[in-house]
Amino acid sequence: QVQLVESGGGSVQAGGSLRLSCAASGRTFSTLTMGWFRQTPGKEREFVAGVRWGGGPTNYAPSFEGRFTISRDNAKNTVYLQMNTLKPEDTAIYYCAASVYRGVGFRTSDYAYWGQGTQVTVSS
Numbered sequence: 001q002v003q004l005v006e007s008g009g010g011s012v013q014a015g016g017s018l019r020l021s022c023a024a025s026g027r028t029f030s031t032l033t034m035g036w037f038r039q040t041p042g043k044e045r046e047f048v049a050g051v052r053w054g055g056g057p058t059n060y061a062p063s064f065e066g067r068f069t070i071s072r073d074n075a076k077n078t079v080y081l082q083m084n085t086l087k088p089e090d091t092a093i094y095y096c097a098a099s100v101y102r103g104v105g106f107r108t109s110d111y112a113y114w115g116q117g118t119q120v121t122v123s124s
Contacts, residue, residue: 001026001027001113002024002025002026002027002032002098002112002113003024003025003026003113004022004023004024004096004097004098004113004114004115005022005023005115005116006020006021006022006094006095006096006115006116006117006118007020007021007022007023007118008020008021008118009094009118009119009120010119010120010121011121011122011123012086012120012121012122012123013122013123013124014086014087014088014122014123014124015085015086016086016122017082017083017084017085017086018083018086018120019080019081019082019083020036020080020081020083020094020096020118020120021078021079021080022034022036022078022079022080022081022096022115023076023077023078024077024078024079024096024098025077027098027100029072029074029077029078030053030054030055030074031053031054031100032053032098032099032100033050033051033052033053033098033099033100033101033102033103033104033105034050034051034053034070034072034079034096034097034098034099035047035048035049035050035051035096035097035098035099035104035105035110035111036048036049036050036068036070036079036081036094036095036096036097037094037095037097037108038090038092038093038094038095038120039092039093039095039117040091040092040093044108045095045108046061047061047106047107048060048061048064048068048070048081048094049061049064049068049069049070049081050070050104050105050106051070051071051072051079051104052102052103052104053102054074055072055074057104058070058071058104059104059106061106067083067084067085067086068081068082068083068084069081069082069084070082079096081094083120086120086122087122088122088123088124089122090120090122091120091121091122092119092120093117093118093119093120094117094118094119094120095114095115095117095118096114096115097111097113097114097115098111098112098113098114099111099112099113100112
């Protein structure tokens with residue numbers, strides 16, 4: 001069983017930055033593909049970014065590429081999401097997810113393990 005704990009959410013003004021962290025335990029971290037999703041009320045959870053197991057290629061949803069950066073530190077069992085130039089529409093709950101598949105999945109069903117989520121609020 002994999003446990004995921006997110007941190008780093010909070011409130012920021014438009015144009016600002018935040019870095020989310022997700023600490024994993026319960027399985028060798030380098031064998032997990034990691035992803036970040038986000039969800040707003042009334043909407044489906046959407047894919048933001050993912051990084052393949054072992055620190056391989058990264059993938060981004062088009063609307064986030066260039067502003068958000070996903071990275072992982074296998075020594076610390078942690079995946080990060082650096083978010084820059086934040087906009088009010090980035091306000092959401094951000095979730096960390098883990099998959100045992102080698103490739104980065106874009107669907108929530110591709111991930112078996114989820115964190116509890118961390119709130120990000122961007123004010124104008």
